[in-house]
Amino acid sequence: MINYDAIEGLEDRSFWKHFADISVIPRGSGVPDNQKGISNYVFSFIKGLGIEVYQDEHLNVVARKPASEGYEDEPPVMLQAHLDMICEKELYTNHDFKKDPIRLIREGDTIMADGTTLGADDGIGVAFIMSILEDDSLKHPEIEAVFTTDEETDMGGAFNLDYSKIRSKLILNLDAEAIGVCGSGELEVEMTLPIKREPVKKKSELCRIKIAGLKGGHSGMNSMDERGNAILILTRLLLALQNRIDFRLADITGGQGMSSAFARNSTCVISYPSNAREDVTRILEAEFAVIRKELERRDPAVKMELIFEVEVYDQVIDGETQDKLLDLLTILPDGLFSLNREFPGAMESTTNIGVIETKEEEIFVTMLIRSFLPGKKYFLLRKAVRLCELLGIEHMIGRDLPHWEYNVSENLMKILNDVYPDTEFHASQGTLEAGIFNMNIPGSTVISLGSPYYEAHSPSEYLSIAETEDYWDMLISFLEKLKNHEQ
Secondary structure, eight states, rough: OOGGGGGGTTTTTTHHHHHHTTTSSSTTTTTTHHHHHHHHHHHHHHHHOEEEEEOOTTTEEEEEOOOOTOOTSOOOEEEEEEEBBBOBOTTTTTTTTTOOOOOEETTEEEEEEBBBBHHHHHHHHHHHHHHHHTTTOOOOOEEEEEEEEEEEOHHHHHHHHOGGGGOSEEEEESOSSSEEEEEEEEEEEEEEEEEEEEEEEEEEEEEEEEEEEOOOOBBBTTTTGGOOOHHHHHHHHHHHHHHHHHOEEEEEESSOSSSTOOOEEEEEEEEEEEEGGGHHHHHHHHHHHHHHHHHHTTTTTTTEEEEEOOOOEEEEHHHHHHHHHHHHHHSSSEEEEESSSTTTTTTEEEEEEEEEEEOSHHHHEEEEEEEEEEHHHHHHHHHHHHHHHHHHHHEEEEEEOBOOOOOHHHHHHHHHHHTTTOOOOOEESSSSSSSHHHHHHOOOOOOOOOOOOOOOOOOEOOOEEHHHHHHHHHHHHHHTTTTOOOO
C-alpha cells in the first residue's frame, strides 16, 4: 500500500495508518469535487464503525460516539478538523493534486512529502479523530466529531454547518498546535485592474524575470519570520528599471493561487529596446544583490533568473496600466503591521500580497489581512480600498472571517496545565474555524489541541513523529480528565 513504508514500525498508533490512507486521497481546497472523495471516505469509515453519522450538502461530516462507561453524565465534547489541504509543490515536480496521491517520506524522526505540501494541515487532526472514534478502550465524554470542508479558502464548510444539530459547548479544534486559546480573524481583498494593451515597439526584445527558491509558508504562523515574498521582490526589480529603461510588461504572475501562503515564485516578461540588454541585466542584478543581502538570514535560497529567449508577444500592457499596477503593488500593505502585546512573539496584525495573475482582460491581485483586533483589520482594509479608489481599481471582499476570543474557564485551564505542563497557552496566528463556531454556538469555548506541524502551506511542510505521538497521548489524557469537571 502506498505510504505504508513511511510509517513502518509505527502501527501501534493507529492514527499513522489513517494519515497514510487519507494522504492517498486528493483533497485540495476550493474544489468541491476534489473534496468529495475524502468526505465520502471519512463518512464510510465512520458508518462502518456503527456510529451515528451524517454528511451534508457541503460535504461536512458529523458523527457522534457515545460516552465511555462512567462518562454518561458529562457534557458532550466536539473534536473538529478540516478535510481540505493547501496544494503547493516544487517547480521540479509534475504532481497533479486532482488525482495523484501525496507521497510520504520518512527521514529519522521527520515525515514530509515528496515535493509537495504534506497535508498535515489538517490531515493529522483528521487522523486523530478517526482513531478516537474507532477505539472503544478510550475514556471520554460523548464525542461529537465534526469534519469540515474548504477551511483553507472561504471556510464554507464551517459557515454552512447546521448548528441546530450541534450539542457541544466545548470545542477542541485539532488544527495548528496546542494550546491555542484565541486566534486572529482574516479578510481577503480581491483587486482587478482592467488591461489596456499596445503593440510591442519595433527594435525591442523580451526578457523573462523569474524569482524562486523562497521558503514560502503560512502568512499567519510564519508572519514573525518576515520571509521573502516573490511578488514583492519582482515589484522591487521592476521599480529599479522604472524611469531608467523604457520597458513594458507583457505578463506577470506570482503565488500559487492561495493568498494565505507566501508567494514562493513569481515571473514576468518585459519588452525593452534591443540595445538595452546590458543595462537591464546590470540594473536587475544590482537590485537583486541588495534584496538577497536583506534575506540572507531569513530566505537564503532566493534566486533570480533572467531568460532572454522567450515566447513571442505581439502586444504588451500599456504604460498607464503598468504604472497603476506598480503603484498598487508598491503601496499596498504587506508584512507585519503590529505586534501582539498580550502574547509576546506573535503578530497582532499582518497582511500578505499572495497572488497576482494576468488574465485576458485584467490583472488579478489578492491581499490577505489577519488581525486579532477587528478595528485594525478593517483599518487595513480601508487602506487597500482607498488606494484602489485613487487608482481606479475594482475591488471586493473575498472573505471576512471572525477572530476568536479567549474565554477558557479556570477549571479547564487547570486540566490543560496538568496535561500540558511544558506548553504555554498562546494565541493562534492562523485563523482556524474557531471564530465561526464561537459565533454560531452561544456560550461555547474553543481550545486548539492539535499536534504541531511546521512550514505549513509550503512543500517544506513536516511533522515530528515523536512530538506527534506525545500530543496524541496528551489529547487522550485531556479527554479522560474531563470527568467530574465543569466546563
